[in-house]
Amino acid sequence: MMQKTHLSELVKEEKAREIFAKVFDLKTILALHRLADHGYFDFVEFVISTGKEAHVFRAQDHSGNYRAVKIYKTLTTDFKNMRSYIEGDLRFKEVKRDQRQLINQWTRKEFKNLEEFGRAGIRVPLPLAFNENILVMEFIGGENAAPTLRDKPPEDLGKTKAVVAKWMATMVEKAKLVHADLSEYNILNFEGQPVLIDCGQSVLTSHPKAKEFFERDVKNMANYFSKMGLKTSETEFLEQIRGFKKKP
Ligand SMILES: Nc1ncnc2c1ncn2[C@@H]1O[C@H](COP(=O)(O)OP(=O)(O)OP(=O)(O)O)[C@@H](O)[C@H]1O
Ligand SMILES: [Mg+2]
Known part of the structure; x- marks a missing residue:
């Protein structure tokens, strides 16, 4: 009671x-x-x-x-x-x-x-x-929670794609993590800026399946951006990610 x-x-x-x-x-x-x-x-x-x-x-x-x-x-x-x-x-x-x-x-x-x-x-x-x-x-949003990229595609798709590519390079290099459930459902569009959410499943890059998860993340995002009309492929997106990695 x-x-x-x-x-x-x-x-x-x-x-x-x-x-x-x-x-x-x-x-x-x-x-x-x-x-x-x-x-x-x-x-x-x-x-x-x-x-x-x-x-x-x-x-x-x-x-x-x-x-x-x-x-x-x-x-x-x-x-x-x-x-x-x-x-x-x-x-x-x-x-x-x-x-x-x-x-x-x-x-x-x-x-x-x-x-x-x-x-x-x-x-x-x-x-x-x-x-x-x-x-x-x-809390990401104003009065209401910011919509996902799925619900509200960003106006500047090319810029968002570059931000996500940079995230993916940073994740692996700096955080030593793979998100492992990356998609348009787990990125919020907060006043035009992408915000990454839903990170419970993210694993260390030393996890035995890290590579598989990373490749799946690349595929999901490449699919999203090409569905939204950007000329992109998995290979091209991977190249863009590599471009953000520090040269040895
Ligand atoms: N920090 C936050 N600020 C505002 N809204 C959020 C925040 N975190 C989550 N949300 C809202 O809740 C939704 C679901 O969140 P999230 O993706 O983390 O969980 P989930 O997908 O339901 O988890 P699971 O798939 O494991 O059940 C998001 O799409 C968003 O609308
Ligand atoms: Mg989610």
Whole structure:
């Protein structure tokens, strides 16, 4: 009973509250309280996205700044697939057996990946905190979340393509990471500037499948830009990426 009263203070919108009641367990709700107690946000406002593995909400801190709160579902059906992106990543020597722990590990991995990408100079949401299966980060958008490249192709496609090519060179060279789910669905168009999101699956370049993932990322992006009318091929895009790499 007390929990419920609390939740309605923490989650303002009824629709969002319904999601919490249906999708998230007590541990998730407790973690949400913990993050709010630490001041990472004051309350959750509304749901931005309901994905297969995670839901993303807009939240507000006590000064009225917006935050994005990504909460991984603990009963996701896809968790077997998650394993293969943690196994082989040297930062995570022990892959958790327990599903819930595995998802917590995944959340921590997304936090770290965002840190690494940001440090390397790739535009990603600034990660602020994580607890259990909840990640708090910078909110990308104005009132609403910025649309994806899929929903709102950038006006200057050529420039966006060059930025993405540079990201891909930087990722490998500086961050030593491969995004591993790069596509027009995981890049936001924030006032014309691309912002990379959804970094939970990103792996170290030493991961046994890193090359395969990198090639898939190249293919997805080359396909997107050519679909949008730019003359481009995988080979050409790869050349552009190489052009951004430092010469030895
Ligand atoms: N930092 C952010 N600021 C604003 N909106 C965000 C942010 N992060 C995510 N979003 C919104 O939530 C959507 C989904 O986010 P994301 O791609 O990270 O998760 P997902 O694809 O649902 O994850 P999964 O596929 O693992 O379930 C994005 O398309 C965007 O609309
Ligand atoms: Mg996504």
